[in-house]
Amino acid sequence: MDVPAGLRYSDDHEWLRADGADGIVGITRYAADELGDVVFVELPKVGRSLTRGETFGVIESVKTASDLYAPVAGEVIEVNGALAGAPDLINTDPYAAGWIIRLRLTEPAEAGLLKDADAYRALIGG
Amino acid sequence: MPVQYRGILDEHAQVRRAAGLFDLSHMGELWVDGPGAADGLAYALVSDPRTLAVGRAHYSMICEPDGGIIDDLIVYRVTPERFLVVPNATNAEIVSATVAERLAGFDATLDDASERTALIAVQGPLARQILAPLTDVALEALKYYSLGEGNVAGASAWVARTGYTGEDGFEVFVANGDAQAVWDALLARSTDGELLPCGLGARDTLRLEAGMPLYGNELDRDCTPAEAGLGRVVKLEKPGDFVGKAALVAATAAGPRKVLVGLTLRDPGIARHGYPVYLDPAAEVPAGVITSGSLSPTLGTAIAMAWLPPGSSSVGTIVDIGIRSSRVAAAVVALPFYRRPG
Numbered sequence: 455m456d457v458p459a460g461l462r463y464s465d466d467h468e469w470l471r472a473d474g475a476d477g478i479v480g481i482t483r484y485a486a487d488e489l490g491d492v493v494f495v496e497l498p499k500v501g502r503s504l505t506r507g508e509t510f511g512v513i514e515s516v517k518t519a520s521d522l523y524a525p526v527a528g529e530v531i532e533v534n535g536a537l538a539g540a541p542d543l544i545n546t547d548p549y550a551a552g553w554i555i556r557l558r559l560t561e562p563a564e565a566g567l568l569k570d571a572d573a574y575r576a577l578i579g580g
Numbered sequence: 581m582p583v584q585y586r587g588i589l590d591e592h593a594q595v596r597r598a599a600g601l602f603d604l605s606h607m608g609e610l611w612v613d614g615p616g617a618a619d620g621l622a623y624a625l626v627s628d629p630r631t632l633a634v635g636r637a638h639y640s641m642i643c644e645p646d647g648g649i650i651d652d653l654i655v656y657r658v659t660p661e662r663f664l665v666v667p668n669a670t671n672a673e674i675v676s677a678t679v680a681e682r683l684a685g686f687d688a689t690l691d692d693a694s695e696r697t698a699l700i701a702v703q704g705p706l707a708r709q710i711l712a713p714l715t716d717v718a719l720e721a722l723k724y725y726s727l728g729e730g731n732v733a734g735a736s737a738w739v740a741r742t743g744y745t746g747e748d749g750f751e752v753f754v755a756n757g758d759a760q761a762v763w764d765a766l767l768a769r770s771t772d773g774e775l776l777p778c779g780l781g782a783r784d785t786l787r788l789e790a791g792m793p794l795y796g797n798e799l800d801r802d803c804t805p806a807e808a809g810l811g812r813v814v815k816l817e818k819p820g821d822f823v824g825k826a827a828l829v830a831a832t833a834a835g836p837r838k839v840l841v842g843l844t845l846r847d848p849g850i851a852r853h854g855y856p857v858y859l860d861p862a863a864e865v866p867a868g869v870i871t872s873g874s875l876s877p878t879l880g881t882a883i884a885m886a887w888l889p890p891g892s893s894s895v896g897t898i899v900d901i902g903i904r905s906s907r908v909a910a911a912v913v914a915l916p917f918y919r920r921p922g
Contacts, residue, residue: 490781491589493875494848494882496904512904514850516588516874517781538848545587 455580456483458549462565463574464525469549470568473556477565479525480553481513481544484578489515492544497533498555504528506564510555513544526564528557581606584779591782592877595745599704600778601766608672609697609753610665610679612690617661619820620686624679625655626805626828628818632657637725637742641805641813642667642675643824647831648801649808651675652793654742656727664727664738664753666699668795682823698759702766702775703749703786705920710769711750715739719750733758733765744783746790747920785874788883791842791916797853797872798840798885804828807836809915839893840871842917843910845882849903850875851910856902857886861909863900867892870901876917883917884910 461469467485471478486492494514504510504524511522533555537543543552559565569577581603584591594600612621621629627640637656641649651671656664667675676692683690702711712719717730717739727740735758743749754762767775784794793799798808805814805828814828845851851873856866873884888899895914900907 490584491587493589494850496849514875516785516877517583519850519852 455575455578456549457571457575457578459571461549461571462525462568463571463577464523464568465577466523466525468523468525470525470565472565475558475562476531477526477528477557477559478553479555479557480548481522482574483548485520486545486548486552489513489520489544490517491515492541495537495541495544495554497537498530500530500533502530503560504530504557506561506567522554524557525568526557526559527561528559530555531558532556582779583781585777588779588781588785589877591776591778592785594776595704595747595778595782595786596878597705598773599702599706599710599749599775600745600782601763601775602701602703602778602783603763604699604701604751605697605756605759606669607699608667608669608675608692608694609699610667610676610690610692610694612663612665612679612683612688613661614686614688615661616683616686617663617688620683620688621655621663621665621679622818623686623820623822624682625653626814626822626824627655628815629655629657629663630818634659635726635728636723637727637740639725639813641810642678643805643828644801645823645827647804647824647827649795649799649803649805650678650801652795652799656738656740658727658729658738671795696756698754698756699751700754700759700762700766701743701749701751703743703745704747706774707747707749710766710775711739711752714765714769733762735762737762744790744792745786746792746916746918747786784872785877788872788874788885789876789878789916789918791885793840793885794872803838803840803887804831804836806832807838808840836890838868838887839890841886841888841893842913842915843884843886843899843901844913844917845884845901846909846911848882849901849906849908850882851884851886851901851903851908857888858900858902858907859889859892861900861907866902868899878918885915888912
C-alpha cells in the first residue's frame, strides 16, 4: 500500500504534510481505495477554524458518503478548487493533486499526536 | 458478488458501451410444477401467469393480504405446467415459503432450487454477439422477456432475455457445478475488453438510471404496486381471487398515498436512501423521502428516486433535498433517467 514517508497520518485516514506554518491535508490511498470512485467533495469555507477531529467536509463516492476530519487544529486558508471539476483526483493522486485543504496550524504540536508512515501502515494492516 | 471489481464508474460504462458479466447466483430460483401451477401462481401473485405463453416471462409481485409488497419477481413459463419464479436474494426464503403456503389448495408443487442454481448475466449492447457462439439457444429469435432451454459452454442451461441494467442482455441459469466453466468461457470470448466482470455497485447505478425499483429501497411492505408506478403489473380483473386483491381494489379506489418519482439534482451533492425531501425551502417538516440516489455515470448529474405526496409529484416540480446540513434543489423528472438508444 502506498504510504509515503514524511507525512503524518490520522486514525481516520487523513494525511498531513507540514509546510512551514501550514499543513496540507488529504486522504490516504487506502481510504480512497475503500471509498471507490469519488464523485463529489464538499469543502469548507476559507477562513473557517477547525479543532482537531472536527468534521470539515464530506467525500461522496458512488458507494457512500464519508466525513472528513481535521487531523490537527487550524484555520482553513485554501481549499483545492480543482476537486470541484475533478473529484477523481482523490482516487488518482491522493497525496499530491488530490490534496483537500491547507491549514494555518494553530496547535502545531498536535502533529506529534499523529502516526508516522510505519505506524499508519500497521494500522491498515499492510 | 463483490461491490466492485475495477470501479463502479468503469464497470457501469462497460455495460453501457460493450458488455458486463454479473454473478447473480445469490438470486432465488423456485420451480412450480403441476396441473394447478398456473392457477396457483395466479392466486399467489398479483399478475396472471395463466396468460403467459410457453417460453415467455413477465415481471410480477407477491403481496401481503393488506396489499404491501413482499417482493418483486420474474415469472417464466417453461411448459404449460411448469414455471420458474425468480425472487430477490434477500427475500428468496420468505417468497419460497409464502408461495408454497398459497399453493396448498392447488395441484402444484414448489421446488426451491436457489441453493443449487447459479445465475450469470451478460448485459450490454455486445451481449448477444458474445453469448451466441457459446450456445445453441437461438438468441436472435429470443424476444425480450423470453427464455429458451439449451446448452451454454457445454452446460445445460436456461437462457432468458431479461436483465436489470436497461441494456439488452441475457440471464443464464445453470447448475452450481457448471457456473465456473460458463463464467470462464464467456470471459474467454472477450479478446479486447468487450466483456468484463461487474459488481453489485454498477448493477445498482445501472438499474437506477433505467428507473427500475430495488426491493428494500423503492419497494417494501408499506407501499402498493400502484404507488410505486407499477400498477400495470397487478391484474385486478383476472379471474378468481388472489392474495391482496381486496386491499388492492380498495387502494385503487382510495388513490395513492404517495407517488414514486425521479429527481435530478440541480446543485452538487448526492441524495441517498432515507434523506428528507421538502416541498419548499422554508419547510421544516419533510414531505417525502429519497429511496435511492447516486451520480448518474451516463448523464453526469446526480439523480434519485423519492416518495412524494400525490399532489406534488408532477414533472417539473422543484423540491429541496436535505443533504446533511444543507438543502439541495432538485426537479421532478420523468422516469427512466436513461433509455438505451434504438
